[in-house]
Amino acid sequence: MDILQFVTLEPVEQLLKTFNYNEDAKMKKIILIGLFCLLMGFQLNAVAAEDASPKTKGEADTQVSAEIKNEQQELQTMAKETLERLYKEKPELKEKIENAYGYGVFTGQVVNLVLYVAGKGKGVVYDNKTQTPIYMHALRAGFGPGVGYKSIHAVLIFKNEVVYDQFTTVGLHVGASVDASIKIAEKGGAAATAISLVPGISMYQLTDTGLVLQANWGGTEFIKDFELNGEKTELKITCWEGYAKPYVDDFKDLIKKKYDFNLKIEIHNPVDQDEFYEAAKTGSADLISPPQDMAKNPKFYCFTEGNFLLQTPNLSDIPNFEHILPFFQQDQALIHKDLRYGVPYNCGPYGLAYNTEVVKSAPTSWNSIFDPQYKGQYTINNNFPKCNIWISALSLGYGYDDIFDISKLDRKKVQKRLNQLVKNAKSLWDGSANPDEFPELSLATTWGFAVQKANLKGGKWLLSAPKEGGTAWIDYWCITSSAQGMTKQLCEEWINFMLDPERQADVVHAQGVAPAVNNVGDLVNDAEREIFHVGDNDYFKTVALWQVMDEKTVKAFAEMWAEAKKQRK
Numbered sequence: 001m002d003i004l005q006f007v008t009l010e011p012v013e014q015l016l017k018t019f020n021y022n023e024d025a026k027m028k029k030i031i032l033i034g035l036f037c038l039l040m041g042f043q044l045n046a047v048a049a050e051d052a053s054p055k056t057k058g059e060a061d062t063q064v065s066a067e068i069k070n071e072q073q074e075l076q077t078m079a080k081e082t083l084e085r086l087y088k089e090k091p092e093l094k095e096k097i098e099n100a101y102g103y104g105v106f107t108g109q110v111v112n113l114v115l116y117v118a119g120k121g122k123g124v125v126y127d128n129k130t131q132t133p134i135y136m137h138a139l140r141a142g143f144g145p146g147v148g149y150k151s152i153h154a155v156l157i158f159k160n161e162v163v164y165d166q167f168t169t170v171g172l173h174v175g176a177s178v179d180a181s182i183k184i185a186e187k188g189g190a191a192a193t194a195i196s197l198v199p200g201i202s203m204y205q206l207t208d209t210g211l212v213l214q215a216n217w218g219g220t221e222f223i224k225d226f227e228l229n230g231e232k233t234e235l236k237i238t239c240w241e242g243y244a245k246p247y248v249d250d251f252k253d254l255i256k257k258k259y260d261f262n263l264k265i266e267i268h269n270p271v272d273q274d275e276f277y278e279a280a281k282t283g284s285a286d287l288i289s290p291p292q293d294m295a296k297n298p299k300f301y302c303f304t305e306g307n308f309l310l311q312t313p314n315l316s317d318i319p320n321f322e323h324i325l326p327f328f329q330q331d332q333a334l335i336h337k338d339l340r341y342g343v344p345y346n347c348g349p350y351g352l353a354y355n356t357e358v359v360k361s362a363p364t365s366w367n368s369i370f371d372p373q374y375k376g377q378y379t380i381n382n383n384f385p386k387c388n389i390w391i392s393a394l395s396l397g398y399g400y401d402d403i404f405d406i407s408k409l410d411r412k413k414v415q416k417r418l419n420q421l422v423k424n425a426k427s428l429w430d431g432s433a434n435p436d437e438f439p440e441l442s443l444a445t446t447w448g449f450a451v452q453k454a455n456l457k458g459g460k461w462l463l464s465a466p467k468e469g470g471t472a473w474i475d476y477w478c479i480t481s482s483a484q485g486m487t488k489q490l491c492e493e494w495i496n497f498m499l500d501p502e503r504q505a506d507v508v509h510a511q512g513v514a515p516a517v518n519n520v521g522d523l524v525n526d527a528e529r530e531i532f533h534v535g536d537n538d539y540f541k542t543v544a545l546w547q548v549m550d551e552k553t554v555k556a557f558a559e560m561w562a563e564a565k566k567q568r569k
Contacts, residue, residue, distance in 0.1 A: 068227065072135070075122065075124055076133070078105075078107060082105050082155070083097075083155070085153070085206055086153075086204065089206070090204075093155075093204065096157065097155070100128065100159060101128065101129075101158050101159060101160050101161050101164050102126055102128055102164045103128070103155060103157050103158065104123055104124060104136065104155070104156040104158075105123070105124065105153070105154070105156075106136075106138055106153065106155075106156070107153035107154070107206075122137055122225055123136035123137065123222065123225075124136060125156065125158070125164070125167065127158075127161075134168045134224065134229060135224070135229050137223045137259060137260060138221070139258075153206040154204070154205050155204045155206075156202070157201070157202045157204075158201055163199075163201055167201070167222060168224065169224070169484070169486070170485055170488070170489065171221065171222050171486075171489075172201070172221070172222040223486070225260070226261050226486065227260075227261045233262065233263050233486075234264040234266060234487075235266070235487065236268075236284065236285045237268070237285060237287045237289075238268045238269075238270060238275060238284070238287070238289070239267070239269065239270075240475065241269040241431075242510060243345075243475075243511075244265070244267045246506070247503060248265050251263075251493075251494060254493070254497065255490070255493065258493075268284075272383065273291060273300070274300070276290040276300075277290075277294065277300040277302070277309075280302060280309040280310060280478070280481070280482075281309055283482030286479065286483035286487050286488075286490075286491055287477060287478070287483065287494060287495075288477075288478050289475050289476065289478070290342075290475070290478060291473040291475055291546060292331060292333035292334060292342070292476055292546060293333060293545075293546040293547060295309075295336075295341065295342070296336075297548050298551060302341070303336050303341075308481055309481055310334075310341040310478050310481060311341065311479050311481050311483070311488070312339050312340055312341055313340065313343060313479055313491070314492060315340070315343075317489065317493070318492055318499070320496050320499035320500060321343060321496075323517040323518055324344055324499070324516045325517065325518050325535065326537055328344040328474060328516050328540070331344065331474060331545060333474070333545070334476055342476035342478040343477045343495050344475075344516040345474075345475050345495075345498060346475050346513050346514060346515060346516055347474045347475075347513060347514040347515075348448060348472060348513040349463075349470050349533075349543050350384075350387045350390075350391070350447065350470055350473075351447070351448060351463045351470060352368070352444075352463070352464045352466055352470075353443065353445070353451045353461050353462065354462060354463075354464055355441060355442050355443070355459070355460065356460045356461065357460050358377075362465075363464045363466065364466065364467055365395070365466050365467055365468060366391050366394050366395040366468050366470075367395050368466075369391075369395075369421065369445070370417070370421065372424075374443055375424040377440075377441055377443065378424075378425055378426060378441055378443035378444055379426055379429055379433050379437060379441060379444045379445070380421060380422070380425045380429070380444075380445045381428070381429060381445055382429060383430040383431065385558075385561035385564075386549075386561075387471060388421055388422070388445070388564075389403075389414065389418055389561070390403045390404075391421075391445070392421055393409055393417075394466070394469065395468065396413060396414065396417055397468075398414075403471075404547045404549050404553065405549070406552060406553040406556040406557070407552070407553075411556065414560070415563060415564070418560060418564045419563070419567050422565060422568060423564075423567035425568075428568075429450075433445075433449070435450045435453035435456075435459070438450065438454035438457075439459065444461075446463075447473075447513055448511075448514075449511060451463060451531065452511075452531075453512065462531060463531055463532075469544060470544070471544050472540070472543040472545055474516070477491075477494070477495045477498065499516065501517065501519050501520045501523055502523065504516065504517045504520050504523075505523035512532070513532065514532045514533050515535075517535075518537070520534060520535070
């Protein structure tokens with residue numbers, strides 16, 4: 001006969017938060033135990049309470065496979081049986097559940113071996129008003145004392161609409177530190193005390209054996225099952241070319257293993273940063289990768305009161321954030337009213353590259369590119385002309401405090417310098433310099449992309465460090481306001497995935513720019529580490545990050561560039 005087990009637990013989680021997967025270092029140390037647990041498996045089924053078989057929300061408009069329908073029916077049948085067992089043990093709970101805002105029923109088996117517990121399964125919850133079932137996953141991974149293999153049925157009671165809505169949209173993470181002391185209900189029906197997972201949610205347990213050696217619910221995750229609910233699972237990303245497509249398959253595999261559903265990813269590669277703003281404004285993307293100065297640019301302002309286009313990521317769901325270089329973490333571009341609205345991904349200094357087979361000594365100044373001997377032997381950027389105005393000003397002796405404000409510059413003097421730069425260039429490039437042109441060049445302004453590609457084609461190019469300094473962009477991952485619930489969680493999963501050492505090393509290998517983190521280790525070689533300043537926080541302190549310029553400066557720069565390009569006609 002099943003015996004109702006009950007636990008007393010002081011609430012330690014004050015807020016519901018989205019599911020966070022953080023690979024614990026301890027887990028690596030006992031990987032053999034973890035693998036054994038995974039092989040043993042954990043099947044957790046969720047069930048509903050009514051005899052009728054209510055339809056999933058939206059089922060009338062969704063073609064649900066027979067397999068899914070069968071699973072839903074099996075869970076509902078199990079629900080009835082589970083609640084009947086609960087009411088037999090504690091009849092007074094029937095009224096309590098019926099008077100609550102909602103409830104959920106979970107049942108399955110838990111593997112618990114020495115210190116490691118693991119599990120994976122499904123669940124369903126109802127609100128008492130509509131009796132609409134919402135199917136959930138329940139994931140278990142944590143550490144705690146005890147040995148055993150337990151079959152547990154759990155009934156969750158939601159006291160109010162707020163906790164119910166959060167549970168069924170963003171899910172629930174029960175922190176790894178949540179431990180409970182166990183009491184065994186005496187035969188004859190002693191008063192039961194529920195586990196309090198968080199304020200507003202209580203839980204009762206039923207076991208097959210009548211004995212629970214421990215009741216550690218730390219590390220338990222409850223998340224929505226999109227497939228059983230007949231909902232689409234899609235992530236829409238607008239990002240620069242190369243930032244997403246090479247990594248989609250690996251990310252889909254991660255999500256499948258972790259959440260047990262097949263994710264669809266839609267990617268759009270913009271031509272200009274205007275498209276990031278439009279994607280955030282229209283909600284056509286959940287995740288964007290703009291340069292750091294876009295969000296506060298008057299033309300693309302994302303923080304209009306009452307209509308924010310971006311939202312704050314939950315950094316506890318992005319554990320790799322801690323490995324981002326301090327210089328990048330301290331950048332204020334995506335900080336608004338002390339809240340963060342983006343996570344640094346990579347950094348591209350607008351550098352001066354040189355062909356070591358032609359230029360025997362590293363150029364030490366931006367003035368090198370203005371040397372008449374290099375006329376027709378260099379290339380510069382076209383679609384971010386402000387960078388050329390900045391280096392023209394730097395070559396004339398202006399500092400970082402001057403170059404972002406036209407009122408601090410002698411416009412005529414800088415215009416003359418800019419005209420010379422543009423007139424004598426062999427070519428102007430958009431997006432990235434053309435590495436196929438590099439054998440014909442001596443110098444190039446570049447983010448670094450082309451240097452990497454040119455060297456892969458047999459070139460011998462390096463990046464210099466002009467004494468006047470230089471400018472640099474940081475591309476951020478930003479979550480748009482349209483990403484809600486599980487979609488926002490998937491955005492955070494993606495950001496954490498892209499900050500992984502393997503993907504960050506690929507920022508160097510595939511993109512030819514600097515990674516944001518400091519822990520890529522031996523995944524890059526010494527030459528790459530030097531060229532792209534990998535993990536070199538002190539170097540990045542010497543560059544000027546792009547700043548938002550006032551409208552007067554933006555207008556003046558546009559006019560100056562238009563005038564300079566006339567020199568090429």
